[in-house]
Amino acid sequence: MSFEESFLNELKSVFGEKIVESKISKRRIFLKVSPEHYYEVIQFLVKEKGLYHLETMTATELKDYIEIIAHLGLSTSVSVKTAVDKNSPTIISLCNLIPGAEFYEREIMDLMGVKFEGHPNPKRLVLPQDWPTDVHPLRKSFETRHNQPLRDVGGE
Amino acid sequence: MEISITFSYHTVFDCEVDCVMSMLSELLKNLFKKRATVLYPEERDKVHVPEGYRGKLEFYREKCIGCTLCYQVCPSYTIEIITDEKGKRPVFNLARCTYCGQCEDICPTKSIHLTKQFEVISLDKKDLVVK
Amino acid sequence: MTPESYLIETLKVLVFPGFTFIFILALFYEWLDRKFYAKLQNRVGPLYAGPLGILQPLADFIKLLSKEDIVPKGVDRILFTATPLFSLTLSIFATLLLPIFSYKGILSFEGDLVIAVVLLTFLCIITFFAGIASYNRFAIIGAERSFLQLIGYEVPLMISIVSVALNARSLTIQNIVLSQKGIWYILGPNILGFIVFLFAAQAELERIPFDLPEAEQEIIAGWNVDYSGRRLAMFRLAKNIELVFLCGLAVTLFLGGPLGPVVPGFEPFLFTIYFIIKSIFVLAILTIVRALFARLRIDQIVSLSWKYLLPLAIIQFLIVRLIV
């Protein structure tokens, strides 16, 4: 009964079926949660279980939805995943729970276009100022021009 | 929000003076030490290049079997595959090469070798291409 | 005054202990300072311009002269052009007071020590005006800092000079030098004064422990951020000549000026040699201080000078008052 399994069973006992899926590997726990219970689960993890350290937040564009993952934890890291619909992605911001989440959410806002409600200053972090506001580079739809071989520009 | 900062460090006067003195002795010791800088253009031989340094590419045409593995693994598309009389062979455009050594690593017949030559500069792009 | 004495006087001012000599000495001191500083840090320092890089300061000076001289918009034009000229002329004027080839300088009259002290303060005020003239955020902060720093180190500097004057019972440099014929003041009661003078000189020249007005990391180049081309060349030359002046002043006040064992025939020649050797000794100390410390914050500088330099200067004054 490794630490991860006992931790997971405890979470399951508290949240029951709210946790849709879960996966365990060495010192890693992946949980899939619906967007409504996302804030509730993370609040439980931060307040009761004392996982104050938010490692990072990842956004991945899958086939039909965008998956937001919040990785929490010091030694065993717990990753809470939620699905967000692709065309109008909005989710609750974690800034009042963990002030450190501000920069991770701003980066996802820039690159993936996910709106975070209640974010203290939703300004641009990573993209240049004059970048058009609707273009999000990390979306699969954003086509990058494949690199051509070095153009031989004549030269001397 | 009142911030109370407690400084509990020891700034006893004597320990500061002896540190300044030790710094002074270090300075004066350096006066007689040989200088650390190696004057590159003049003292070219003093620059020590260790074994296994990843420098300019060298290609042995006879060993190559044309498997184009190096083409697949090169991250910066330095390698172009052309076919000459003996078969397929890579051509390296050193203008793009980042000297990561992946090609030397993956080549089954060890026909690519990164030499210790680190001065890879030239006025003409033509001689940057390793045939 | 016969015509040729006029000629000799102008030659004195223009060539020997005057402008050309000081110009060469200033560049030589800058080269020596940079070379010694590099040697202390185990590196090479200027090397390529001339033998051992001795012409490097001259090369920098000429390069700056040939560079484009940009005058930014919104700048107070009068001050912007006047301050470099003033700082250059005043620092050369100050060096005329120094006794180099005999025990009295070219300009030597009753009470010329006061002029030297006034010029010291003038030079610092000019850097303040230079900062204010270029209407740039960094320059304003740099100017404000140079003034704050002036308040810090000015009083101890004055007291240490006054205690030397008290020791020699006169305000003229000539008498001070002559009264040191017996024992130099540094060996005599004025050792504390010498230390205070050195730290104050380091602050006047804005060198490392006190180089806040042009702290490269915080406010880029401080008060001379907008100056370029000829103006910057003049400012840098003025800074070097000021270095010569302060080393010379330290030598005349504390190390007995150009005095030393003398062969009757060649007095002026030997006096100059002694003067140069002693001021190189003072320059070496200044460079070691530059290599030894980190830069202090503005509030720390002012508190340091009021907490440590001022009491030292007052003790020095009391010692001289009691002994002499």
Next chain:
Amino acid sequence: MSTFDIPIGPQHPALPEPLLLKLEVEGETVVGVDFDVSYMHRGIEKLLETKTYFQGLPLVERICGICNAAHGLCYTLNVEKLYDKEIPPRAQYLRVIVEELSRIHSHLLWLGVAAFEIGFNTMFMYTWRDREHVMDMLEAITGNRVTTEYSQIGGVRRDITPELAEKLLKTMDVVEERTKYYIKVALTEPTIAKRTQGVGYLSPEDAKATCSVGPVIRASGIKFDVRADDPYAAHDEVPFNVITYDSCDVFGRVVVRAQELLECVNMIRYALKNLPSGPFRIKLPMKPNAGEALTRVEAPRGELLHYTLCEGTPKPYRYKVRTPTLANLGALRVMLTSKGRYVVNIGDVPIIYGSIDPCICCTARVQFIDVKKGKTWTWTLDEIRGMSKKVKA
């Protein structure tokens, strides 16, 4: 008191990092700060999706010039988790050695830059001279001073020969003796003490709230080090102790980094002494099996995190890199604003900013947009180089 803002801008002569700090200043005290990281955004995460895992390794190593061994190690550990094959222990030990060597060179580099920030040029010259010993060792072992390319997917590229190990032990004695001298100077030098004590204050509560990592959080008294909490490679066998200091200011960070240097030296000695024998590399197929992996590594600046989602194809579906500097930006803002009795002076800004050891090139990646034509495209590193050739030719 009217405030006006001072830009300590992206092109600053002394700060080598392209980060714009907009400081609101009242006289000499800093009241507010806002920063902008968008000057070095190179689109690396997008680029990694167009390259296979094997081609991605040299690109990941070039995210940051100083801590590239950490990036390479984190990348290879991450991809190896997808294969879940057994990596030979000798490779793990060799990885720890090269990682600790690059930590020494990164901390020595930081000590020099921090001394330069407060105007102490002599210390800058000395630390960078002594760093050359470590750089020569890195060059001898891995073939290049900075981009080490040492840990590969499936093990390590080269083995350490006995005489290299011999030379490495000798270098470690030199480095240890010099580090002891620097610790003595850093602790007692009056001017350094004046410029760093009580500057850049970050209370433990703020450190926890802003999720800061690495020496910044350890200098506020919180024991958090990925090598101890979530051991990777051979860190569970190589003993070391986590250095913390409770002064919560720049001085604490200097002490933590200096002491960590000594820890690295002992770790390298221990790892060299009982280096397990056996192969140092195994062959892995080009195509990993599907799954997702999350790896955390203790880079010199703090906890570095790589996450990848793979769908069985040789190219990653999504690759996320979170560098330690991004985590410390929150702490930087807390440190730079004056509150109550704690006053930040303009003179302190460079040293506070330097104390988190920023590496902005890690945090951002370049993309171009052409506003006139409204077309946007991403240029890779090589095309930027191609472009520069055109300009030059």
